[in-house]
Amino acid sequence: MSPASRTVLQRRTLDMSEPTRQRSGHGVFASHAMQRVLRIATEAAPSGIPVLITGESGTGKEVLARIIHDRSGRPRERFIPYNCTGTTCEIVDSQLFGHRRGSFTGASENAPGVIRSADGGTVLLDEIGELDARIQPKLLRMIENQEVHPVGQPRPSKVDVRILAATNADIDQMVRDKRFREDLFYRLNIIWIHIPPLRDHREDIAPLTTHFLRRYAGEQNKREIRMSGAAMGQLIERDWPGNVRQLANEIRRLVAFAKDGTVFTPDDLARSTASSGPPRSQNVAGARSARDKVTISADQPLPAAIEEVERALIIRVLLAVDGRRSAAAGRLGVSRKGLLLKRRRLNIDALLAGD
Ligand SMILES: Nc1ncnc2c1ncn2[C@@H]1O[C@H](COP(=O)(O)OP(=O)(O)OP(=O)(O)O)[C@@H](O)[C@H]1O
Ligand SMILES: [Mg+2]
Missing domain, CATH: 1.10.8.60 (Helicase, Ruva Protein; domain 3)
Structure with missing residues (x-):
């Protein structure tokens, strides 16, 4: 040189x-593009409505989800990220929505599930595109009615949970290919924030x-x-x-x-x-x-x-x-x-x- x-x-x-x-609490948002991302997130934060966050791996989707939660006025500690790439449909069902003791073999205790554990707070459904097709209607009902129906419980319970969803997949295309339910997609993407790759x-x-x-x-x-x-x-x-x-x-x-x-x-x-x-x-x-x-x-x-x-x-x-x-x-x-x-x-x- x-x-x-x-x-x-x-x-x-x-x-x-x-x-x-x-800087913004958790991160750096200096460019025009990232300032805009932060502004939309901040404006959306207090509303309580679902936000869909898309972007390539490592772009900061979880960082942004935490910012939305922190600025939502919900209790700080009640932010639960959940990765939807679960092993079986039954496991995802009980992890998300909970189960009653004895409702299936191995269910030795009542389990509240992620959604009820976050009551009053926020759940980040990570890799939402991977959510089993059989769970998707149950999540849709939960968002529409603000209630969960744990496995083995006769009646649903009311919850107050903010749903954020994230994915690095082309979820729009998944909907067009009928691999993801359109009605759930429209429920999740009321606000849709795309985080651009760092090279942009x-x-x-x-x-x-x-x-x-x-x-x-x-x-x-x-x-x-x-x-x-x-x-x-x-x-x-x-x-x-x-x-x-x-x-x-x-x-x-x-x-x-x-x-x-x-x-x-x-x-x-x-x-x-x-x-x-x-x-x-x-x-x-x-x-x-x-x-x-x-x-x-x-x-x-x-x-x-x-x-x-x-x-x-x-x-x-x-x-x-x-x-x-x-x-x-x-x-x-x-x-x-x-x-x-x-x-x-x-x-x-x-x-x-x-x-
Ligand atoms: N704007 C930012 N400022 C500071 N650090 C950031 C920012 N965005 C991302 N990071 C850091 O980069 C790493 C990846 O961020 P994060 O886990 O939020 O990405 P992601 O989009 O959820 O990735 P994946 O798709 O793999 O789940 C973390 O260590 C995070 O702290
Ligand atoms: Mg992530």
Whole structure:
């Protein structure tokens, strides 16, 4: 890397004492897209109506569900996540809706079930697409009537439970294919929040990295651990198929092997990734073309979308030319002064350096 690039990309390193931008209790929501996700969740929180949260694995669906619960005014401790990928229909039925003692072989005690245990609070039905077709009507009745019918109990009992559902499957398609009940789907998706994959909101990568550095350094009693600007630039460029979870794991692994005062370099990243297991086979051309694409969400105002494209292009070109500003300006077809102004307006050096 040239000395010039160091001035652009490494002049400033992450300062652990600096407050992480735009945090919300449990997480980081800095980009326009994630601010919007947080805003919808916050507005939906007090209503008590079901919310469907979709998004690829590791995008933060459970994080968002907890935020909705925490802002719903329901008792904090009564948030129960339940994974619907149960073994058998009978087990899922009794785990969710409870059973009476003696109602089937092995039912030696009364069991309230997840829904009644969360009475007054919230149940997150995770992997909702996997919910057995025979349980789906029972859940629909529970939502419509706010009552559960435990196995072996003559009459249903009233409950007051907020239902949140999450999935990384294409549940819309499952409904069209008749693999998921349409009536239940419409009950669950009164509010539908889709969390975009991390590669579509790269502005969050630097603040998330700062957040995880702070968290894992704190947990491991380490001090002054930072990311160099060049390393941060590389993190921003990666595609993160495992989304925020993958980024968190990467930072956790880096911090685990670091001493106090470490400033991570691109070499540290390369070593850490190499030690994270066998490389996944990947189509290099496909990966490159994915990296060359700038994805914007179609539901934002035009000026914000234009800024996102400008920011993404400038960061990519700066990294590609090792931070040489004249070369970057030439490639982008703007003057050096023009590039300087854009870097300032779009906060690009801060984004690359994390301050
Ligand atoms: N906005 C965020 N800010 C901070 N940390 C986050 C954020 N989103 C996700 N994470 C972290 O990433 C990890 C994965 O998040 P979470 O479990 O909510 O994802 P998920 O979408 O439910 O994944 P899966 O589909 O695999 O169940 C967790 O460690 C979580 O703390
Ligand atoms: Mg989850």
